Every structure is written in structure tokens, then in C-alpha cells.
Amino acid sequence: MPDTPAWPSPARRFSPPARYCAANHFRHFTRGRYALGEAFRLAGIGRQGALLAPAYHCVTMLDPALALDAEIHLYPLQADLSPDPMALERLLGTIQRPVKALLATHYFGIAQDFSHLKAWCVDHGIALIEDCSHVLLTEHFRAAGTGIHGHFVTSSPYKFFACDDGGLLYAADAQRLDPVATTPATLIEELRGLKNAVERSRGRTLPSRDSASIDERLELLSATKLDWGNDQLIDRDGPSSLFSIASATTSSLRSSRFVVDHSSIDENIQRRRENYQRWVRTVAAVPNCRALFPLLPADCTPYMFPLHIDHPNPHFHWLKHLGVPIWRWDEMADSTCEISCDHRLHLLHLPCHQALTEGQMDWMTAALEKTLRHAVEGVQ
Known part of the structure; x- marks a missing residue:
């Protein structure tokens, strides 16, 4: 068996190819x-x-x-x-x-x-x-x-x-x-997974608001003293609550593997690339931000759209209050890396997954553009 075997071309819907190796x-x-x-x-x-x-x-x-x-x-x-x-x-x-x-x-x-x-x-x-x-x-x-x-x-x-x-x-x-052994999921866990998979397949919902409501809420947010929370780094000597020792050796659900094997890779790639490019076009003319990777490689399937913003306080918090599904890694361990220290608060992760509808992308891009154009106190 070669050290770096080649994977096959993208899978087609309901016809999973054979594994590239055993x-x-x-x-x-x-x-x-x-x-x-x-x-x-x-x-x-x-x-x-x-x-x-x-x-x-x-x-x-x-x-x-x-x-x-x-x-x-x-x-x-x-x-x-x-x-x-x-x-x-x-x-x-x-x-x-x-x-x-x-x-x-x-x-x-x-x-x-x-x-x-x-x-x-x-x-x-x-x-x-x-x-x-x-x-x-x-x-x-x-x-x-x-x-x-x-x-x-x-x-x-x-x-x-x-x-x-x-x-x-x-x-x-x-x-x-060879030393790795996992435990299969229980029947109850499998049934619960099937139920959740059906719900996920129906798509994710975002707040249903028009552009006017975004303007109104931004005016209210800018006039309100918000709690920025604790942006200090946290030292930990053990895993976070996101890590479960009990789940560490449990195998994934058979239903999950079925979904992965029988989903259209082509459609996944196309939709994610379209949504990523939509973000690139949106932020190109928006102040107080820059796309971290504005040029998407031809053979790339993006996971998220990384956006660097100039004023995380208040813009990150305003976006969160508006209901825009954004993330950032602000709970990183301390380091001397200047890039990471900057990105901890300034780099946002914006969704570009294939299930997003045109209406959802319209609302999110409008919310982002209006927020980043909104005046920040003390900044010319």
C-alpha cells in the first residue's frame, strides 16, 4: 500500500465510490x-x-x-x-x-x-x-x-x-x-442521530428581518452601553467542558456515515464556493475590514469565511446582538505569536455552508455591511 494513496474523484449522490484504500x-x-x-x-x-x-x-x-x-x-x-x-x-x-x-x-x-x-x-x-x-x-x-x-x-x-x-x-x-478500539453507539443514540439528521437536512434558520430593522437595531445598540465581556486569556490545566472523556472512544453513528457517503460532494463544493465568493464581493467595498483570503484556490472547498475587522469592540458584539452567526477563537492559550494575538479578537469566522439560502445570505451580508459602516465612537 503506498504511503500517500490517491483519493477518487468527488462522490455522486446515492452512489458512494469504493474507499481509496482498505x-x-x-x-x-x-x-x-x-x-x-x-x-x-x-x-x-x-x-x-x-x-x-x-x-x-x-x-x-x-x-x-x-x-x-x-x-x-x-x-x-x-x-x-x-x-x-x-x-x-x-x-x-x-x-x-x-x-x-x-x-x-x-x-x-x-x-x-x-x-x-x-x-x-x-x-x-x-x-x-x-x-x-x-x-x-x-x-x-x-x-x-x-x-x-x-x-x-x-x-x-x-x-x-x-x-x-x-x-x-x-x-x-x-x-x-492497530491499538485503536472504539465502542459503537447505542440504539437510542442511533435513533436520536437519525432524528437530528432529518432536522438538519431541513436547513438552518436565521432571524427574519429586513434591512430597515437592521438599521433600527444598530441605532439602539450604538446608544446602549454593552458589556464586552471578559476578553482576558484563560489559563487551563485540563480540558474544557467541550471534551468528554466518556465520549472519547465512541464510534460515530452509522446514520452519520450514511449521510456522508450518500451526499453530493459536487453540490457541497459548488455552494460553499459560491457563498464564500459572495462574502468576498460584499466586503471588498466595506470599510473597517479585510478578507483574510480574498483569492479562493480553484480546488478549495471552504469551511468558513475568515474576515479581519478593525474594531471588534463594538462591531463583533453588535453583530452578535443582531443575530449574525459568527464565531472567533477568543479562548486561545497565551502565546508570543503576534498573528494569533491579533486574530484572537479581530478575526471573525462567517458561515458559507451549502445549506444557506439566498435570503439568508442577503440578510447576513446586509447586516455585516451596515454594522461595519456604522460609526464607532472616537474613530474618524
């Missing part, structure tokens, strides 16, 4: 975070083995390592969110405990070239764990340039399909996964 190269989990935790464990992460992780991260990327009581070192990133090789080398020289693994992430569905990073890891005897949680990667399909460098590869198929759960662990060397 099923023993995969293990299924309820979430990508648990697949990641198993990859950490297999790589030797724990009290005796340290992890190198990207400074820009969500809590669930570090939770599995914290659950293993591991020492974590955050490496700096460059402007395109690729690892800074010189900073990485300097950081490695300061670590006393053996470094067993490096976590590298393809952010927002845009593939990074990790070929040099893999060579660096091999030279230093470090396992490369390729995080494809923002990438369209299943047993039958992978986005170009992803899933080919890591000794272990993890993904979160449920983020791209209307299913209730789904995390995937892959290894080109199937023997690496």
Missing part, C-alpha cells in the same frame, strides 16, 4: 477532537511527551492533549497561517521534555503545503499530525493537497454534511491504528 486505515469517532486525542496518544503525547501546537487554535484542538496531561508548546504562525519555520526551530531548542508530535492545521478549508514541515518532523523524530478539521476529507474524498503529509490525519466530516456527528482518524500505515 477500511483498516480509518477509525471513526463522534468528533474530530476525539480522533485527534487518539492520534496524540498513539504519537506518545502525555506526561513524558510534549506537543507542538499552532498558536492560533480553538480550545478543542488542545483539549485532547490536556486530557492526556501533556506539556503543550505553541509555535508562531505567519500571516497566511502557515508555521514559521525559523521560530519553530528556535522553540524546539528551548524544550526540555521530548517532543513527540507536531499538530499542523489547514485553516478554513485552504490547504497548506506541509511537505517541508513533514521533512522537518522526520529529521527530528517527531510525528506530524495533520489537522483537516476545516477540510472536506472523508473516506471517499479529500481536498487537494490535504491528508497526504501527516503520520496521522484527523478530520471532522460532520462540519460539511447534514449529519449529527463524525470524526475521522486516518493513517497511511494501517498498522499504526
Whole structure:
């Protein structure tokens, strides 16, 4: 079996292709975070083995390592969110405990070239764990340039399909996964998953408001003293509430795998790219922001649209109060990476998933444009 076998072309609706290689190269989990935790464990992460992780991260990327009581070192990133090789080398020289693994992430569905990073890891005897949680990667399909460098590869198929759960662990060397054992979901969990999958397939709802109501609410919000909350970094010595030890070895639902296998990849890619490009066109003429990746690669399936805003206080909070479904990673661990420190509060994640309707995109783009054009006190 070759080290980097080629995945087949995109799946068609109701006709899933054969796996690109044998099923023993995969293990299924309820979430990508648990697949990641198993990859950490297999790589030797724990009290005796340290992890190198990207400074820009969500809590669930570090939770599995914290659950293993591991020492974590955050490496700096460059402007395109690729690892800074010189900073990485300097950081490695300061670590006393053996470094067993490096976590590298393809952010927002845009593939990074990790070929040099893999060579660096091999030279230093470090396992490369390729995080494809923002990438369209299943047993039958992978986005170009992803899933080919890591000794272990993890993904979160449920983020791209209307299913209730789904995390995937892959290894080109199937023997690496021999120690992995998962527990199947119960019948009750399967039935609950089917119910949730049906509800998800009906689409997601957003507030039904016209442009006039956005203007009215922005005027009210700008005249109201809002609580910005606590933007301070939080030190943690254990996993967050999003990580469940009880769920760490549970296999994903059979219904979820059925949905992934029988959904149209072509339609998924097309709709996500259209919505992403819609965001790019919208923000091109809007002040106080910039698209982090305005040029979408031809072979890319975006997960979210990353938007850098100039004034998170108040614009982020106004958007949240309006009901725009946006996210940011403001609970990151502390680091010296300037890019990550900036993105923690300034980088928004906007939805571009395939289930969004034209009306929902119209409302969200209008809300974003009106909010970012709205005057901020003390700013000319």
C-alpha cells in the first residue's frame, strides 16, 4: 500500500465510490477532537511527551492533549497561517521534555503545503499530525493537497454534511491504528442521530428581518452601553467542558456515515464556493475590514469565511446582538505569536455552508455591511 494513496474523484449522490484504500486505515469517532486525542496518544503525547501546537487554535484542538496531561508548546504562525519555520526551530531548542508530535492545521478549508514541515518532523523524530478539521476529507474524498503529509490525519466530516456527528482518524500505515478500539453507539443514540439528521437536512434558520430593522437595531445598540465581556486569556490545566472523556472512544453513528457517503460532494463544493465568493464581493467595498483570503484556490472547498475587522469592540458584539452567526477563537492559550494575538479578537469566522439560502445570505451580508459602516465612537 503506498504511503500517500490517491483519493477518487468527488462522490455522486446515492452512489458512494469504493474507499481509496482498505477500511483498516480509518477509525471513526463522534468528533474530530476525539480522533485527534487518539492520534496524540498513539504519537506518545502525555506526561513524558510534549506537543507542538499552532498558536492560533480553538480550545478543542488542545483539549485532547490536556486530557492526556501533556506539556503543550505553541509555535508562531505567519500571516497566511502557515508555521514559521525559523521560530519553530528556535522553540524546539528551548524544550526540555521530548517532543513527540507536531499538530499542523489547514485553516478554513485552504490547504497548506506541509511537505517541508513533514521533512522537518522526520529529521527530528517527531510525528506530524495533520489537522483537516476545516477540510472536506472523508473516506471517499479529500481536498487537494490535504491528508497526504501527516503520520496521522484527523478530520471532522460532520462540519460539511447534514449529519449529527463524525470524526475521522486516518493513517497511511494501517498498522499504526492497530491499538485503536472504539465502542459503537447505542440504539437510542442511533435513533436520536437519525432524528437530528432529518432536522438538519431541513436547513438552518436565521432571524427574519429586513434591512430597515437592521438599521433600527444598530441605532439602539450604538446608544446602549454593552458589556464586552471578559476578553482576558484563560489559563487551563485540563480540558474544557467541550471534551468528554466518556465520549472519547465512541464510534460515530452509522446514520452519520450514511449521510456522508450518500451526499453530493459536487453540490457541497459548488455552494460553499459560491457563498464564500459572495462574502468576498460584499466586503471588498466595506470599510473597517479585510478578507483574510480574498483569492479562493480553484480546488478549495471552504469551511468558513475568515474576515479581519478593525474594531471588534463594538462591531463583533453588535453583530452578535443582531443575530449574525459568527464565531472567533477568543479562548486561545497565551502565546508570543503576534498573528494569533491579533486574530484572537479581530478575526471573525462567517458561515458559507451549502445549506444557506439566498435570503439568508442577503440578510447576513446586509447586516455585516451596515454594522461595519456604522460609526464607532472616537474613530474618524
